[in-house]
Amino acid sequence: MRHNNAYWLSAFCAIALAGCSEPQLQVPVYPVVEDTLVHKINADGELFAVNSVSINAPKTVQGPRFIASLAKEYSEVQPGDVVVTFDATQLLRSKVKASSGLGAVVADEQQKLAEQQNEQTAIGLDQTLNGHEFSFADRFSIDDVQIRSRLEILDSMQNKEYLGDKRDYLGWQEQSFSQRSNGELELLQLQRNQQQSLLQQAESGLAALEIRSPHQGILLFEANWRGEKPEVGGMVFPGARIGSIPDLSLQHIKLQVIEQEAIGLAAGQKVTFALTAWPDDNLTGEVVSVAAVAQSRERRDPRKFIEVVVAPTRQDPRFMPGNKVRAELWVDETDNVLMIPLQAIFSDQQQLYVYKHDGTRFIRQPIEIGKKSLSHAQISRGLQAGDQIALINPER
Structure with a gap:
């Protein structure tokens, strides 16, 4: 009885040990066949x-502009439809300011011209009077001591010299006046051109308050770097892209x-x-x-x-x-090519090879490949149709 118990105990242990042993690893194989190699991505x-018209804020106005109204995004628009309208308040203020500035510059220019004309007239009268006095002094200058005393003669010579210096001074004053008046007028002309330019910009901006669709299409708005799209009341800068049609x-x-x-x-x-x-x-x-x-x-x-x-x-x-x-x-x-999966190809020192099944074992078989897809490669040398290769490394 004890012998039978020992027998069954030993048999049970043998079965348990056999169950705990590792199963033999099965290497999956792939048969090499001719097939169509398709390379798809x-x-x-x-x-x-392909053709899209960009919607940009007009560049004719300096400084930002504000959107007054927008057509609905993704809506279909026809040629001539208004897609964006800008607020005119700031442009109207700029126009009034430019008009007032231009009027002030024109008034200053007229006043300056009148002042220059009066000053030039005064200088001309002084030069005319000086000419008469100098001519009179030169004509009636008598240096004979028998007729006039020495003091009178010296006084007459000094008067003539003074009139000559005064004539030179009036000539310099006339030349200086000419240079100064030209500079003042040029400065006023620059101010006038500046105000006219501001006025033209305001008028151009008022004329471009609306952006219309040039052709039939769908309205798409452009998102900025924060991912925000244009909205009513939003601020845009000159030339900024608002959307496209x-x-x-x-x-x-x-x-x-x-x-x-x-x-x-x-x-x-x-x-x-x-x-x-x-x-x-x-x-x-x-x-x-x-x-x-x-x-x-x-x-x-x-x-x-x-x-x-x-x-x-x-x-x-x-x-x-x-x-x-x-x-x-x-x-x-490519039709009718030998092809194998890329996972079955290995490399060692820049040599490609596969594990080819040779009866009871796998051997390394050097190969050369041609065209490849994302999953398979064409075999140009090293294998034949019917060969079987390992899909994993059997040595590991």
Whole structure:
């Protein structure tokens, strides 16, 4: 009885130990076959209008302007419709101020001209009188001591010399007056031009209080760096972009492709896409351009993206600028090639190889690859159809 109990105890322990042992690892294999290598890239983007008229605040006015009214965003506008109206209060004040300043400058100019004319007349009269006195003194100057005393002769000579100095002084005064009067008039002319320029700016601003749509389209407003869009009462600076009116008759797609996946992209490649609002309705297009430089999309996102522009094969009535799109870019499609998954390819010292199944074991098989997609690669040398390779490293 004790012997039987010992037997069953040993058998139970053997079974328990067998259950605790590790199972043999099974290496998944992949059969090498000929198939079609398709290189497709998935990307997201949005529609945009090729032709779009920008709405900007007029540049004819210095300083900010204030919005008095706005048409509804995303509303359809017709040619000539008013989309933005600016407040005229500040412009009217500027016009009144410029008009008053211009009137004051014109009055100062007229007063200055009258003062200069009076001063010039006075200088002319002094010069005429001095000329008569000098001529009289020179004509009746007698230096004969038998007729006039020496004191009278000296007094006459001094008077003549004084009149000559006075004539020179009046000539200098006339020249100085001419220079001074020209400078004063030029200064007043500058002030007058300045006030006229301010008046013209105010009048131009009043004439541009309304921005009208040049063609049929949809009204879109531009968000500033804070993400805020224009609103009534908001302040805008001259030349600032307020929005745009895209032409809905011609729209393209702007896609963002991750830089590492953008290998092989080129103009002319086929594109299939669908609007996110209608995911089951597949449409087609063609790559128009591929950006040469990758750019970051968000500050905290380390990835960089290549911008790809796609032209749809036909324009759809559902197209609207800003609509989101999911697309597939068909970079390449090659029939009847040996292809294997990229995960089965390993490298060592710049040599590519796979683990080829050879009866009961796996051996390293050097290979050379050709074209690649995001998941598979073409085998140009090293394998044949029917070979089996490991999908993971069997040595590990």
